Amino acid sequence: MNNLLGIQKKLIPDLLEVMEKRYKILRVIRISQPIGRRSLAVQLNMTERVMRSEVQFLKDQGLVSILASGMSLTDDGENVLDQLEAVMKDLSGLSRLEAQLKEVLKLSEVIVVPGDSDTDEWVKAELGKASVLRLKQELIHDHVIAVAGGTTMAAVAEMMTPSIREKQIIFVPARGGLGEKVENQANTICSTMARKAHGEYRLMHVPDDLSEESYLSLIEEPGIKEVLALIHSASIVIHGIGDAETMAKRRNSSQKVLDKLEREGAVAEAFGYYFNKQGEVVHRVRTIGLQLNELENSPLLMAVAGGASKAEAIAAFMKHGPKQVLITDEGAARKLLRQAGEA
Numbered sequence: 001m002n003n004l005l006g007i008q009k010k011l012i013p014d015l016l017e018v019m020e021k022r023y024k025i026l027r028v029i030r031i032s033q034p035i036g037r038r039s040l041a042v043q044l045n046m047t048e049r050v051m052r053s054e055v056q057f058l059k060d061q062g063l064v065s066i067l068a069s070g071m072s073l074t075d076d077g078e079n080v081l082d083q084l085e086a087v088m089k090d091l092s093g094l095s096r097l098e099a100q101l102k103e104v105l106k107l108s109e110v111i112v113v114p115g116d117s118d119t120d121e122w123v124k125a126e127l128g129k130a131s132v133l134r135l136k137q138e139l140i141h142d143h144v145i146a147v148a149g150g151t152t153m154a155a156v157a158e159m160m161t162p163s164i165r166e167k168q169i170i171f172v173p174a175r176g177g178l179g180e181k182v183e184n185q186a187n188t189i190c191s192t193m194a195r196k197a198h199g200e201y202r203l204m205h206v207p208d209d210l211s212e213e214s215y216l217s218l219i220e221e222p223g224i225k226e227v228l229a230l231i232h233s234a235s236i237v238i239h240g241i242g243d244a245e246t247m248a249k250r251r252n253s254s255q256k257v258l259d260k261l262e263r264e265g266a267v268a269e270a271f272g273y274y275f276n277k278q279g280e281v282v283h284r285v286r287t288i289g290l291q292l293n294e295l296e297n298s299p300l301l302m303a304v305a306g307g308a309s310k311a312e313a314i315a316a317f318m319k320h321g322p323k324q325v326l327i328t329d330e331g332a333a334r335k336l337l338r339q340a341g342e343a
Contacts, residue, residue: 025054118306241268244313305326
């Protein structure tokens with residue numbers, strides 16, 4: 001199959017370009033359905049004239065249905081897209097990127113989705129879908145799943161679907177809230193995942209950044225103790241990786257902390273810890289929930305982060321954190337490899 005595709009690429013290069021274009025159209029329709037033609041054209045940076053022609057072709061082939069509410073994939077469209085994914089991954093070089101990144105970052109597994117979430121919002125949904133598919137491979141047993149907050153994790157929650165296996169799945173927040181938009185808080189993401197997966201959840205209503213006195217008092221509360229016991233028993237942890245400056249501002253950190261992070265060269269944040277380029281912890285926020293040294297107790301750690309702008313943060317955290325599964329996008333993957341080549 002790969003040999004045939006290689007020959008086609010040499011003899012009929014336009015054929016593969018057209019296939020790739022239609023593959024991208026089908027992917028975005030599946031993520032955003034029902035979607036209008038104009039919105040689809042904007043997301044894929046195509047003219048409406050070109051999009052009209054492509055959509056008509058896909059409709060004639062029975063892959064897309066068009067209703068007043070917008071376009072959706074037919075069952076045939078879903079099947080064709082599923083069969084195309086492995087082929088397109090090889091053609092686009094994503095399989096090679098995954099292998100290279102796995103070696104460079106010394107991880108157990110890397111999954112790369114096409115695109116760059118810095119420039120295309122739909123790529124975050126692709127990260128979410130890939131994360132859910134990978135997670136479902138594990139759901140053959142009962143699990144406690146700890147989930148962090150953030151916009152990427154919110155995208156994972158939106159793509160969650162029920163598991164076909166009747167197992168007890170409990171979702172818990174990995175940490176307290178940042179006081180940011182409620183939809184990006186770990187509690188909200190945790191409950192959304194549980195609802196869509198037909199699982200259970202427990203919430204933890206505490207702020208993320210606490211004084212020592214408040215911290216010591218809260219961890220003795222019976223309700224908090226119960227949820228913390230579940231969090232610490234999590235068999236799966238799903239989290240994002242943040243840019244240090246962005247996360248510090250989201251926490252409304254003081255100017256003193258911001259100055260310290262700049263002085264210490266902080267580039268990444270996860271679980272309330274800030275890391276420099278060497279992966280060293282340069283600052284820590286006192287937070288109730290999972291601590292960095294506890295991550296190794298969970299059999300599966302899934303980091304989900306994309307966008308070329310996150311490459312430095314991903315590389316920094318991976319130097320410190322336990323080896324895990326990384327789900328990222330093409331933009332971040334290519335920049336990570338370029339940085340590794342420059343090192």
